[in-house]
Amino acid sequence: MVSSAPSDLGRRRRLLYGRRKGPKLSAHQKELRRSLLPQLTLALESGRDPRTYFGAGVEDVWLEVGFGGGEHLIEQARANPQVGLIGADPYEAGVAKLLSKIDGGSASNIRIHEGDARDIIEALPDACLGRVFILFPDPWPKARHHKRRFVQMEMLDALARAMKPGAELRIASDDAGYVDWTLERALAHPGFLWTASCAADWRIRPEGWPQTRYEAKALHGPPAYLCFMRRGNM
Numbered sequence: 001m002v003s004s005a006p007s008d009l010g011r012r013r014r015l016l017y018g019r020r021k022g023p024k025l026s027a028h029q030k031e032l033r034r035s036l037l038p039q040l041t042l043a044l045e046s047g048r049d050p051r052t053y054f055g056a057g058v059e060d061v062w063l064e065v066g067f068g069g070g071e072h073l074i075e076q077a078r079a080n081p082q083v084g085l086i087g088a089d090p091y092e093a094g095v096a097k098l099l100s101k102i103d104g105g106s107a108s109n110i111r112i113h114e115g116d117a118r119d120i121i122e123a124l125p126d127a128c129l130g131r132v133f134i135l136f137p138d139p140w141p142k143a144r145h146h147k148r149r150f151v152q153m154e155m156l157d158a159l160a161r162a163m164k165p166g167a168e169l170r171i172a173s174d175d176a177g178y179v180d181w182t183l184e185r186a187l188a189h190p191g192f193l194w195t196a197s198c199a200a201d202w203r204i205r206p207e208g209w210p211q212t213r214y215e216a217k218a219l220h221g222p223p224a225y226l227c228f229m230r231r232g233n234m
């Protein structure tokens with residue numbers, strides 16, 4: 001096992017997210033950042049089996065990219081105690097919201113990376129993730145900002161490498177442009193199969209898919225729920 005930061009971390013990368021800082025944190029949130037966040041922060045090591053970031057009994061590891069306020073992450077962690085949930089989001093106020101939700105409850109199967117999800121994806125070994133969630137990613141609607149969208153062909157390559165054959169990739173958006181963009185890329189990617197067989201499969205939120213804060217607002221239009229399966233061979 002190589003104990004070092006992933007090689008890409010030092011490289012200059014295009015910034016994908018909008019902001020790290022938001023409204024001022026309350027005294028309680030500041031205290032949670034001081035006391036709870038260090039316990040849950042992922043000690044990222046390149047090539048390390050992600051199950052070893054958790055305690056005994058964790059059989060599979062799922063990743064949520066951009067967990068926002070953490071409502072989906074925490075519900076998945078509670079509903080699936082045998083799964084380790086890694087959440088990545090650089091937004092300080094979102095991390096503070098997640099910490100407040102965890103405060104006092106058990107969080108033995110949650111690990112947080114307060115930063116870019118790419119740090120984690122790049123550091124993971126091959127075929128180790130059982131599920132990946134990208135829920136209501138920033139839509140970056142202007143054409144000149146499309147390069148900042150999280151879903152890109154190279155990102156699908158990176159996810160396909162880190163996901164197990166048969167693993168599920170869930171992507172949701174209420175932005176029709178982003179839905180089309182995602183389908184164009186995922187359908188062209190040899191590593192993924194769109195599992196929908198009828199319109200209801202992507203128009204109606206499937207069972208076991210807790211609602212997120214952005215979804216509840218659905219500012220841009222009706223949400224689409226896209227499920228892809230990592231194919232066995234590429």
Ligand SMILES: C[S@@+](CC[C@H](N)C(=O)[O-])C[C@H]1O[C@@H](n2cnc3c(N)ncnc32)[C@H](O)[C@@H]1O
Binds near residue numbers: 017019135136137213
């Ligand atoms: C529109 S919000 C959606 C939040 C949440 N998923 C929801 O549905 O309520 C997008 C989130 O993705 C985060 N984000 C953007 N780029 C990211 C990246 N490269 N890695 C991790 N999180 C990212 C943002 O900070 C923001 O919290």
